[in-house]
Amino acid sequence: MKLKNKLLISQIIVFLTMFITLNTVLSKIVYMTVSKTDCENAMTLNEQIMTRIDQYFEELERFTLVVANDEMLNVLIETYNKEPTNANESKIRLYLSGLGIRDKIQSYAVLGIYVNVQNSKKELHFTTVGLSSSLKNYVQNTIPTISLDNTTGKFIDPFTYDGDSTTVFGNKFNMAYGFISPYSVNQMQGSVTVIASFDQIIYIAENMKDYSHDYLLLDNQNEAIKPSVENSKIDITKALSHLTYGKSYKEGFFKEKDAITTVRYSDYGEWKLVCRLTRADILKNNSSLILLDQILVAVFGICVVLIMIPLVQKFTRPLSKVSEQMGEIARGNLKARVVVKSEDEIAEVGRAFNIMAKKLQENIDKMLEQEKREQKMRYSLMISQVDPHFIYNTMNTITYLAQKERSEDVIAVNKAMIEILKDRLRVDIKNVFDTLEQEIKVVEQYLIIQNYRYADTFKAQINIQDEVKTFYVAKNVLQPLVENALFHGVLCNKDEDGETIGGCITINAIQANTDILISVKDNGIGMSEQMLEKLEEQSVSKIRGEHIGIRNIKGRIRYIYGENCSFIIQSKEGEGTEVIIKLPVIRENGGNIDDIS
Structure with a gap:
C-alpha cells in the first residue's frame, strides 16, 4: 500500500473511531433530552385518537336512544301486537333498516338493530333486514345478562363472530360491539340493541403505529381488544397502579428503565388506550434530530480529512511520481520516465529508474522485431x-x-x-x-x-x-x-x-x-x-x-x-x-x- 494511502487511511480510521464514539453517546443524550417531550406527544396523540373513538361511542349511544324513542316504530309494533302478521313484521324490519339511512349514519357504523319487547303473551323480536343469525344469537344470549335498571343504556363488549355479517349497505365486518337501551311501548317492556362494527374503532387505534407499535385498547374489565403485537410488553396492572396523571385525570404515564407507558381514559364505557414507548421508539421518532447531529459530526470530520489530503500529497508527491512511472512500465509504456528536480534520495531512485526503463525498452524492441520476422515466415508458409x-x-x-x-x-x-x-x-x-x-x-x-x-x-x-x-x-x-x-x-x-x-x-x-x-x-x-x-x-x-x-x-x-x-x-x-x-x-x-x- 502506498505511503500516501496509509496516511489517509489512518486519518479516516481516527475519524470513524471518533464518529462511532460520538454516535454512541449521542443516542443516550437524545433519549435523556427528548423522552419527556415524547411522553407528552404520546399522551396528546392518545387524546386525539380516544377523542375520535369517543365520537363513535357517542354516535352509537345517540342513535340507539333515537331508535328507542321513535314514535313510528312504536306505532308499527303496536299494530303488530294487535295483528301479528308477516306483512306487519316486514314493515317493522324495513323501517328499522331505513332508520340508519334517514339518520345519516355511516355504512360501517351500524351492522343491525335488534328490538326485544314482552307483551302479555310472549316475547317479540324484530331485526333489520340482513342481520346474520350469528349476530342475532349473540344478542339474544347477551341481553339477559345485562341489567338496565336505572340506566339509559349500556355498551356491549366487543366480540368476534363467524360467517358474513352484511349490513343494509352491503359491507362485511369481522368484529362488532353494541349499545343496549331500555324500550317501552304502551304496556310492553323490552330493549333496543344497536350492533356496530368494531373494526373501525380498531382502525382508528392503529394510528398509534406512527408513534409506537406496542399499544392496547382495553375494555371496562381491562381486557385487551385485539393487541397490536402478539407478545405485548405492557404490564397493565403495574402501569395502572403506578400511574402519574398528566394535565387531566383522564391521562397519565408510567416510567420504566428504558420505556414509558401512557394511558388515556375514554368518556364512555371505561375504555382505555395504553401505549408503550421504548427507547428505540423514542430514538426513531427523533431520528431527524439524531441525523442532523450525525451530519454535523460527519461534516466536521470530512473537513479535517480534506484539509489533510493536500498536506499529505505535498510530502508524498515526489515518491508518487516515481510510483506512477513504474506503473506505466508495468502496463507496457516503456517510454515512461521520471522528471528529476531534486538531489535527495527520491531523486536517486528516479535516475536509477530511468536507466532501467531505457535498457528494458531496447531489449524488448529487439525481441519484438525478431518475433515479428519469425511470425511472418511461419504464417506465409502455413497458408501457402x-x-x-x-x-x-x-x-x-x-x-x-x-x-x-x-x-x-x-x-x-x-x-x-x-x-x-x-x-x-x-x-x-x-x-x-x-x-x-x-x-x-x-x-x-x-x-x-x-x-x-x-x-x-x-x-x-x-x-x-x-x-x-x-x-x-x-x-x-x-x-x-x-x-x-x-x-x-x-x-x-x-x-x-x-x-x-x-x-x-x-x-x-x-x-x-x-x-x-x-x-x-x-x-x-x-x-x-x-x-x-x-x-x-x-x-x-x-x-x-x-x-x-x-x-x-x-x-x-x-x-x-x-x-x-x-x-x-x-x-x-x-x-x-x-x-x-x-x-x-x-x-x-x-x-x-x-x-x-
Whole structure:
C-alpha cells in the first residue's frame, strides 16, 4: 500500500473511531433530552385518537336512544301486537333498516338493530333486514345478562363472530360491539340493541403505529381488544397502579428503565388506550434530530480529512511520481520516465529508474522485431502449403482418367489443380486476404477434383449473397473447412455393410451488420458431445484428422482477426456438423500482415 494511502487511511480510521464514539453517546443524550417531550406527544396523540373513538361511542349511544324513542316504530309494533302478521313484521324490519339511512349514519357504523319487547303473551323480536343469525344469537344470549335498571343504556363488549355479517349497505365486518337501551311501548317492556362494527374503532387505534407499535385498547374489565403485537410488553396492572396523571385525570404515564407507558381514559364505557414507548421508539421518532447531529459530526470530520489530503500529497508527491512511472512500465509504456528536480534520495531512485526503463525498452524492441520476422515466415508458409496427400490423390485420379482415355476429364481435373496451385502461389508475405468470390472459386475447383475422385458420393450447394462476394476474407480458410466436411463428415457416413452413404455439403455466406457469417454444413456422421467438448478444450487435438484441420483454421483466424471474430462448431452424432465463423467486413484489400502482427 502506498505511503500516501496509509496516511489517509489512518486519518479516516481516527475519524470513524471518533464518529462511532460520538454516535454512541449521542443516542443516550437524545433519549435523556427528548423522552419527556415524547411522553407528552404520546399522551396528546392518545387524546386525539380516544377523542375520535369517543365520537363513535357517542354516535352509537345517540342513535340507539333515537331508535328507542321513535314514535313510528312504536306505532308499527303496536299494530303488530294487535295483528301479528308477516306483512306487519316486514314493515317493522324495513323501517328499522331505513332508520340508519334517514339518520345519516355511516355504512360501517351500524351492522343491525335488534328490538326485544314482552307483551302479555310472549316475547317479540324484530331485526333489520340482513342481520346474520350469528349476530342475532349473540344478542339474544347477551341481553339477559345485562341489567338496565336505572340506566339509559349500556355498551356491549366487543366480540368476534363467524360467517358474513352484511349490513343494509352491503359491507362485511369481522368484529362488532353494541349499545343496549331500555324500550317501552304502551304496556310492553323490552330493549333496543344497536350492533356496530368494531373494526373501525380498531382502525382508528392503529394510528398509534406512527408513534409506537406496542399499544392496547382495553375494555371496562381491562381486557385487551385485539393487541397490536402478539407478545405485548405492557404490564397493565403495574402501569395502572403506578400511574402519574398528566394535565387531566383522564391521562397519565408510567416510567420504566428504558420505556414509558401512557394511558388515556375514554368518556364512555371505561375504555382505555395504553401505549408503550421504548427507547428505540423514542430514538426513531427523533431520528431527524439524531441525523442532523450525525451530519454535523460527519461534516466536521470530512473537513479535517480534506484539509489533510493536500498536506499529505505535498510530502508524498515526489515518491508518487516515481510510483506512477513504474506503473506505466508495468502496463507496457516503456517510454515512461521520471522528471528529476531534486538531489535527495527520491531523486536517486528516479535516475536509477530511468536507466532501467531505457535498457528494458531496447531489449524488448529487439525481441519484438525478431518475433515479428519469425511470425511472418511461419504464417506465409502455413497458408501457402499444399497437402501432399491431396496432390498424390489428385495425380492418381488424373492417371486413372488417362488410362480410361477420358481426356476431357483429365483436362478438367488438371485445370482445377492448376487453379488451386496458382491461388496458393499468389500468397505474398504481406498480403493474406482475398475476395470471398475468389475463395469460392478455389472451393469449386477443389470440389471438381473430388467429384471425379468420389463420383456420385456427395453433393455441394453454395449459397452466397451477391453483396458479400466482393468482401475480403483471410485466404485459405474456406477450402479446409469444406475438406473437413467431406473427409470427416460425408465420406465417414457409412451403412451397416460399411458402404459409404454419402451426403451433402452446404456453404452459406451472408452479411450480418458489420460482420460476415460463413457456414459450412454437412449431413454426415457428426460428432458426439464428448468428442465435441474434447475438440474445443484441446488446442492440439487431431480429432478431425492430421491434415490442415479445425485446429489450424481456428488458430489462423485468431491470429489474423484477434478478438474480432468467432469460431463455432455445432454437431450431433448421426446428423452432421456445422462450422460457423464470424469475420469483420473488409471492403478493400487492406489485409497487411504488418498491421496484424
